[in-house]
Amino acid sequence: MTAGDAGADRRAQSHVVGVALLLGITAVSMAGLTATVGTVVESNTAGVDAGRVSADLDGALAPVEATGYHRGSVSYTDGRLHTVDRSVRLLDGDGVVRTVDAGGVVWERGDHRVAFVAGAVVRGPPGNAVFDADPSLAAGAGTVVFGVARTGNASFAFAGGGRVPLTTRVGHDRTAHGDGEWRVAVETATPRPWRAFFRERGATTTARDFDGDGVDSVVASFPGTREFHLVVHRLRLEAGR
Template sequence: MRRPTAASNAADRTRAQSNIVGVALLLGIGVVAIGLLTASVGTLVDAQVATADADAAVEGLTELRDGVFAGSNETYSLRVTDGDLSRVDRTVRVISDAGVNRTFGADGYVADLGGQRVAFVGGAVVRGQGESATLATPVPLSLAGDVAFLTLPTVTADSADGVGLGTGAALRTRTNRSVLDLPSDGYTVAIETETPGAWERAFERRGFDPSRVDYDGDDVESVAVAVPGGDQTLTLARYNVTVVVAGG
């Protein structure tokens, strides 16, 4: 029987060390892979939750919008898991060809939900941010013959500033409506918004030709549309909405 030499013993030790290093590397790679997979799953779950929350916010704020226009004093639920609801200041302008500029407050609410955004401002519910946003409801301006109708809800100063949405929220409303009939003239309606692209596309689908204007230099643009057809009467229905926000 041949006795092990010093060289063969050294080779055996090298192979053993290599095996240990190989196993350690495999274990390390496995741990990293599991960590990446866990992070990916967590990110996917967070995105799905945020999307579901945005769906719920669109539903709740759309019901609130419809209820306000119907003159109902009801409670509307935002059944979301997390996020924040805050009040925002916006302006709607009605400008006649004769040069009369009527300016109305159009304050509303914005829900921020894990990277998703849903707003009820200017008479419509808007989902998303920037140029990717879309209107989830029709624009508040419509035509019937030689009469234009503009519905304008605004959150009053007595309304809640906002609330955290960790367990959802219930929005209790009290609405007062007033109607202003404007004389026959040409009119431009301008709605101030953080998501002008969404409003432009929605107006275009209704046959309007929108443009963007920053009337007051505050870097929040308004989407302006001329009421087509020349001289028209314009009926403005204003809905002053007082909102009390409670936990859901």
């Protein structure tokens, strides 16, 4: 073999190795791109689900608007829809005056979360949640009226995608409490929007875990002496495919 032949052979080998490396890099890049696209699509789909679930819960569980028999449904492509234990407490200067076992309904899919608790619909994870539907509260100079939705003894969990029918029989109880310095404590895994909501209406807020279950309550204190009206919307919720 001549020196020229040897040089040509080495150049040919280098070309083959270069092509192989390029193909390998391209394959790795395509795999990374496919994974990224898959993650983006999954996140977008979950975001669409969250918006749909929020609207569905607001329409199906309408504590203020509905009376008597009411029917709706919640639809999503994936995730888990389940009930949670939540309480709302009314307190005066001496302590707890009344406790309402409000319950709640939560949908979760990865980092996406929607919760119906006490009549409010909250969308987003605990550190970055917002109200899609506000709770019922009217705070005047001498009166506070606060509405609490109670889902009764409902207990269920549905995993995967589909449509879950929700049926309620709605009733309303209103109790007037005398003049006093009143506080409301709402147990919630997403305290941020609750704190903002109460503060915008003139209350100061603190946090407290009343029952030691690891879920704090947002405690809203209304300044001055006021008459307090607590309205409990009894939903008597049933769910089933």
